[in-house]
Amino acid sequence: MRKLKCHQISGLTVQEVLDEFNERSEEFGISEHDILSVSAMPPTLGSKLATPKGTTDPKVEVVIVYWANE
Secondary structure, X not given: OOEEEXXXXXXXXXXXXXXXXXXXXXXXXXXXHHEEEEEEEOXXXXXXXXXXXXXXXXXXXXXXXXXXXX
């Protein structure tokens, strides 16, 4: 049975988050036709991001809602 799931990911830009998600989507078992919505909003998780220059606050949070077979 398919289940509705989501990934909530913080990042510096929406493009950066989506590029990483697209690169790893096969790892998650997600294909493009499984994705229902993609939303961007101000960060809410309160975690820091690791960068080559140290840690920084995220600028955006992306929520991806999709159907999963698990």
